[in-house]
Amino acid sequence: MIQKLIQKIQKTHAPIVVGLDPMLSYVPAHIQKRAFEEHGETLEGAAEAIWQYNKEIVDHVYDLIPAVKPQIAMYEQFGIPGLVAFKKTVDYCKSKDLVVIGDIKRGDIGSTSAAYAVGHLGKVKVGNNSFAGFDEDFVTVNPYLGTDGVKPFVDVCKEEKKGLFILVKTSNPSSGEFQDRLIDGRPLYELVGEQVAKWGEDCMGDDYSYIGAVVGATYPEQGKVLRKIMPKSFILVPGYGAQGGKGADLVHFFNEDGLGAIVNSSRGIIAAYKQEQYAKYGEEHFAEASRAAVEAMIADIGTALERAK
Numbered sequence: 001m002i003q004k005l006i007q008k009i010q011k012t013h014a015p016i017v018v019g020l021d022p023m024l025s026y027v028p029a030h031i032q033k034r035a036f037e038e039h040g041e042t043l044e045g046a047a048e049a050i051w052q053y054n055k056e057i058v059d060h061v062y063d064l065i066p067a068v069k070p071q072i073a074m075y076e077q078f079g080i081p082g083l084v085a086f087k088k089t090v091d092y093c094k095s096k097d098l099v100v101i102g103d104i105k106r107g108d109i110g111s112t113s114a115a116y117a118v119g120h121l122g123k124v125k126v127g128n129n130s131f132a133g134f135d136e137d138f139v140t141v142n143p144y145l146g147t148d149g150v151k152p153f154v155d156v157c158k159e160e161k162k163g164l165f166i167l168v169k170t171s172n173p174s175s176g177e178f179q180d181r182l183i184d185g186r187p188l189y190e191l192v193g194e195q196v197a198k199w200g201e202d203c204m205g206d207d208y209s210y211i212g213a214v215v216g217a218t219y220p221e222q223g224k225v226l227r228k229i230m231p232k233s234f235i236l237v238p239g240y241g242a243q244g245g246k247g248a249d250l251v252h253f254f255n256e257d258g259l260g261a262i263v264n265s266s267r268g269i270i271a272a273y274k275q276e277q278y279a280k281y282g283e284e285h286f287a288e289a290s291r292a293a294v295e296a297m298i299a300d301i302g303t304a305l306e307r308a309k
């Protein structure tokens, strides 16, 4: 799957991911109205509304981008109907040939991690049959429990030719509370980065490992250091747009081959129509605003990378 991700980045010239994080408050009134007429103001109604919203955005941007990142929390808040909308979103994006990164941030003791890995990346056995549950291409993993919590995900990736992005230095304001703590004089995120590189050593595609890392756009200096510590790991970079990250901050997340990083924006794309610069599209044409925001993000990152050459 890492090869597919790289090929799609090269084809689109867009090292970007659209984050599908649908809050009900972003879903335009006409879509909510239709869904509630059919299902009432229920979890089913909300799930239908977010699914229709996602579908329209994907239809407007899929040709510009290599990948999407549905954030499972946004679906889980609507219970089982929300998870059905998550699965519909995953399947629809795959039918559009997009790489799907499930932002699930799982990680537990080994046996429990194994169940998460099977459910999201692998196949579960039921008698003589086996079934893919959610079937994303990559998932995000929390490494806090150590190697036995991560290895089951790595094992399923090896079997299924899928991949991981492991949290190394997250984009949020408090990420330093634990991640920047010094251990033997070095910040914890560097030690985690080294371990990600090790976990990825025998999981190589052609040039990059399918065991990648998450490093926030909001920490460009740390991104520069981590790029060197994990030269073969793809970095998923959240924090662009709504959290303040800009193209110019991101150049050191990339390798000299112009690859090695893929930058996510969620609210900045899916709720673009709420921003002043895209207000002209109006709520009815929200997905066209999303397309314009994707084009602007591609141009911003492309220009920054060109300038850095």
Ligand SMILES: O=c1ccn([C@@H]2O[C@H](COP(=O)(O)O)[C@@H](O)[C@H]2O)c(=O)[nH]1
Pocket (backbone or CB within 6 Å): 019, 021, 071, 103, 169, 170, 171, 172, 214, 215, 216, 238, 239, 240, 241, 242, 243, 264, 265, 266, 267, 268
């Ligand atoms: O360090 C991290 C890890 C994950 N995320 C997730 O990415 C998106 C960001 O959304 P925006 O609307 O573009 O801010 C969201 O799903 C987070 O859970 C992150 O932001 N930082």
